[in-house]
Amino acid sequence: MTASPTHMPAHASSPSRLARRAPVRRAFGFCAALLAALPSLPASAQQRPNIIRDAEIEQLMREYTAPIFRAAKINTGATRIFLIGDRSFNAFVANGQKIFINVGALMESKTPNEIIGVLAHESGHIAGGHLSRQRQELARAQILMVAGMLMGAGAVVATARSGPYGRVGSDGVGTMGALLGPAEMVRRSLLAYQRGEEQAADRAAVNYLSATGQSGQGLLTTLERFQNDALFKTSQLDPYTLSHPLPNDRISSLQAAVKAAPAFSSKDAPAIQARHDLMRAKLFGFVAPATEVARRYPVSDNSLPARYARAISAYKVGKLDVALAQVDALIAAQPGNPYFQEFKGQALMESGRAAQSLPYLRRALGLTPDAMPIKVLLGHALIGTGSAADAKEATALLMQVVQREDDYAEAWGFLAMAYERRGDTPNAQLASAQALFLQGNMVAARTQADRAQKQFARGSPGWLKADDILNYRPPTFD
Numbered sequence: 001m002t003a004s005p006t007h008m009p010a011h012a013s014s015p016s017r018l019a020r021r022a023p024v025r026r027a028f029g030f031c032a033a034l035l036a037a038l039p040s041l042p043a044s045a046q047q048r049p050n051i052i053r054d055a056e057i058e059q060l061m062r063e064y065t066a067p068i069f070r071a072a073k074i075n076t077g078a079t080r081i082f083l084i085g086d087r088s089f090n091a092f093v094a095n096g097q098k099i100f101i102n103v104g105a106l107m108e109s110k111t112p113n114e115i116i117g118v119l120a121h122e123s124g125h126i127a128g129g130h131l132s133r134q135r136q137e138l139a140r141a142q143i144l145m146v147a148g149m150l151m152g153a154g155a156v157v158a159t160a161r162s163g164p165y166g167r168v169g170s171d172g173v174g175t176m177g178a179l180l181g182p183a184e185m186v187r188r189s190l191l192a193y194q195r196g197e198e199q200a201a202d203r204a205a206v207n208y209l210s211a212t213g214q215s216g217q218g219l220l221t222t223l224e225r226f227q228n229d230a231l232f233k234t235s236q237l238d239p240y241t242l243s244h245p246l247p248n249d250r251i252s253s254l255q256a257a258v259k260a261a262p263a264f265s266s267k268d269a270p271a272i273q274a275r276h277d278l279m280r281a282k283l284f285g286f287v288a289p290a291t292e293v294a295r296r297y298p299v300s301d302n303s304l305p306a307r308y309a310r311a312i313s314a315y316k317v318g319k320l321d322v323a324l325a326q327v328d329a330l331i332a333a334q335p336g337n338p339y340f341q342e343f344k345g346q347a348l349m350e351s352g353r354a355a356q357s358l359p360y361l362r363r364a365l366g367l368t369p370d371a372m373p374i375k376v377l378l379g380h381a382l383i384g385t386g387s388a389a390d391a392k393e394a395t396a397l398l399m400q401v402v403q404r405e406d407d408y409a410e411a412w413g414f415l416a417m418a419y420e421r422r423g424d425t426p427n428a429q430l431a432s433a434q435a436l437f438l439q440g441n442m443v444a445a446r447t448q449a450d451r452a453q454k455q456f457a458r459g460s461p462g463w464l465k466a467d468d469i470l471n472y473r474p475p476t477f478d
Contacts, residue, residue, distance in 0.1 A: 001054040001286055001346075001373075050085035052103065053410065055371035056339040057083060057279055061101070063272070064116050065123070067212040072120075072127040072204070079126065081119075087287065089225065091118050093125045107283050108225075109218075112268045112276045117205060117219030124204030125197065202250055206257050215266045216258035223251045274304075281305035282339075285312025304333060308340075315347050323347055338367035342374055345381065354384030372401050376411045383417050391421035402434075409438035426455035430462055433469050445469055 061081045069076045079097040087104035094100060099122045101115075109115045202219075209216045258264060268276070284293055285308065293313040297306035307330055315323035324347060330340045345360035361378040368374060375397050382394035398415040401408055412435035419428035433448035446469060453466035 001052065001056070001282065049082075049100065052083040052085050053373045053376070053408070054083065054282075055342065055368060055373040056282065057106070058373070059368070059371070060275055060279055061119070064112060065099075065119050067214075068116065068120050068123050068208050071208040071211040072123045074123060074126055085287075089222075091122055093122050097126050099123075099126075103283050103287060107280055107287070109222075109276075109280075111218055111221075112272050113215055113218030114221055115218070115276075116214060117209065117216060117222055120205035120208045121201045121219065123208060124201030127204060128197070128200055199250070199253065202254055203257075206254055206261070210261045210263065213263045213266065215263050216254070216261060217264060220251060220255065220258055223254075277303075277305040278308055278339075281309035282312060285309040286316060288313075290317050304330070312343065315343075320347065320351050336367065338364040338371070338374070341367070342377065346377060349377070349381040349384060354381045357381045358385070372405055372408065372411070375401050376408070376414060379411070379418065380414050383414060383421060386421075388422065391418050394418040395422065406434075407438055409435050412438065426452050426462060429455075430466055433466065437469050437472070442472075 058081070061083075065079075065081065066076065068074075069079060074097070079099070081099045081101065083106075084100055084102045086102040087107065088102055089105045089108050091099065091101040091105055099119065101118070101122075105118060106115060109118075205219055206216050209219070281297065284296060288296070290313050293309050297309040299310070307326060311323050311326035311330065314326060324344065327340060327344045327347065331337070331344065334340060341360045342364040345357040345364060348354075348357035348360065358378070358381055361374065361381055365371065365374045365378055379394040379398040379401070382390040382397070395415065395418040398411050398418060401411040402415060405411070412431050416428045416431035416435060419425075419431055429448045429452035433445045433452060436442075436445035436448060449466040449469040453463050453470065456463035456466065
């Protein structure tokens, strides 16, 4: 797994070297916290999220969403799924057609169907155009808020004329109530709007699952998980101050439709369940403490997922020889599994054996030629050998990645290193500026862009790319 993950770092507490991306705006989440203010963002979206890149997980998510996207008539080429290094169970859509899902949701989901249900819900938000409509609703709310405040200000003037303390109404609030009332009413109106969109996304999810011959049981299981959470057991909650309907309300509104669907009793195919189990084991191996891995995957468990989790955990705590022996056994069991090859290459590369890692990473990439995180990992390893020829190969490989995914911060960072190894300082500085820009470090990005631009001919492609960074202004969301 990388750190943006392509691979997870050996001693990190969360998956791979986590690449930073632009802040997430205007999100609809599958499950969100209680709200005290608007607009609402899931907890993972309130700060810059820790984005993880991992070829194995990304491929599985693509396979989970492909039939759902077709049913929802969503353009798969314009929709991307991002993994967030957060152990809470959550997923949300933001910034257009981007789905963000916490690794915690993947780790806690016992079946593919549970995650597919969550992804179907998020697809409902995209297909329904909920983010665009939310912006319109927020704009309308701002107008109402201003109007309400002006009315409140008028009330202040009127009551001030009647005496130094104004008048106190029967509710005991008086003028302050006039000021706070409109804001609270607008807030509740927006919350009601969002609850309606959540219910619409739930219904859409059931329709997509039915259209693709998949059960909606996983969606109900996830909602039941929220229902059993202690947060939702209190009787003190005011449902009108929540951004999402209460889980029991969501379950009751969906249960009949889910159970009536022809595919309700269908189960996930054994092959996809096996890959889901390996994905969860991988995440526990990289993310969870060694004690938790040992408890979940004891040595008495000789299954492939258990062995995978223990191999990763051994590597993470510095037991390289143990990890390599265990991954060799995994490769012997499944020689065609590219991700076992990738893990061995990562373990060798990150332990200072870059040259030894190359055969395994090349084999992994040969088995999954479109896996961008593996290309980045191989590029990193090629840089690590210190060979000029390998640095040239790394440059070409990493250029393929950034041309396909120009927001891949880690790839830009390694590309800067490859250019530097080759003595190409202007392109090294420009690639470094791109990486820093994507990480949100605008001061350092502009410094590198300025240095690079001075070395390019005015109007050349490199000069223009540097100029874009120097003149970048963040978008507004008014």
